[in-house]
Amino acid sequence: EPEVTQTPSHQVTQMGQEVILRCVPISNHLYFYWYRQILGQKVEFLVSFYNNEISEKSEIFDDQFSVERPDGSNFTLKIRSTKLEDSAMYFCASSSDGGLGEQFFGPGTRLTVL
Amino acid sequence: SQELEQSPQSLIVQEGKNLTINCTSSKTLYGLYWYKQKYGEGLIFLMMLQKGGEEKSHEKITAKLDEKKQQSSLHITASQPSHAGIYLCGADSDTDKLIFGTGTRLQVFP
Numbered sequence: 001e002p003e004v005t006q007t008p009s010h011q012v013t014q015m016g017q018e019v020i021l022r023c024v025p026i027s028n029h030l031y032f033y034w035y036r037q038i039l040g041q042k043v044e045f046l047v048s049f050y051n052n053e054i055s056e057k058s059e060i061f062d063d064q065f066s067v068e069r070p071d072g073s074n075f076t077l078k079i080r081s082t083k084l085e086d087s088a089m090y091f092c093a094s095s096s097d098g099g100l101g102e103q104f105f106g107p108g109t110r111l112t113v114l
Numbered sequence: 115s116q117e118l119e120q121s122p123q124s125l126i127v128q129e130g131k132n133l134t135i136n137c138t139s140s141k142t143l144y145g146l147y148w149y150k151q152k153y154g155e156g157l158i159f160l161m162m163l164q165k166g167g168e169e170k171s172h173e174k175i176t177a178k179l180d181e182k183k184q185q186s187s188l189h190i191t192a193s194q195p196s197h198a199g200i201y202l203c204g205a206d207s208d209t210d211k212l213i214f215g216t217g218t219r220l221q222v223f224p
Binding site: 031033035042043044045048055056058089091093095101102103104105106107108110 | 147149154155156157158159162202204209210211212213214215216217
């Protein structure tokens with residue numbers, strides 16, 4: 001069964017460092033998403049991506065964040081200068097139908113900023 | 115903005131018991147999703163409901179969207195330890211992003 005994969009599973013970084021979180025969405029999906037979940041809190045939407053551009057972003061997704069689909073398979077989230085409050089679980093999701101169907105979630109990357 | 119409230123926040127049941135988790139929206143629901151999350155892991159899709167009054171079942175889990183489309187319930191029959199985890203409801207917003215509820219932590223003891 002096809003699935004969304006994410007690497008690394010856990011990333012530890014120093015405050016101010018850049019991190020890149022990687023995702024491989026399901027191969028025939030066209031809509032891609034990043035969500036995050038701070039420990040003990042709700043899963044929050046960060047950004048959606050379609051047709052090689054951002055279709056929507058939340059207020060959390062400020063200038064420190066960027067997304068890219070560098071090739072036909074990967075979808076990345078970059079945080080330029082990490083802050084302590086960026087520590088969270090980051091989930092990638094993909095969908096074939098945009099707002100009409102299920103979003104398939106990856107297992108997440110746990111980011112710890114020290 | 116749309117908010118989803120889940121109740122209860124936490125539930126501890128004995129194996130074999132039935133239980134219900136509720137999800138209430140501040141706005142009309144156009145698509146309601148139930149996911150299960152094991153602690154520290156990803157979200158596993160359970161069911162999607164779109165029509166008022168719609169009910170879906172998978173194994174021992176049944177979910178329903180009420181007629182007014184502002185509340186959904188998830189019912190587990192004869193709970194097992196494998197049902198333990200965090201249950202999240204998610205709703206389609208007016209765009210394609212999902213808004214998630216607060217989560218219900220379920221523990222099932224033998």
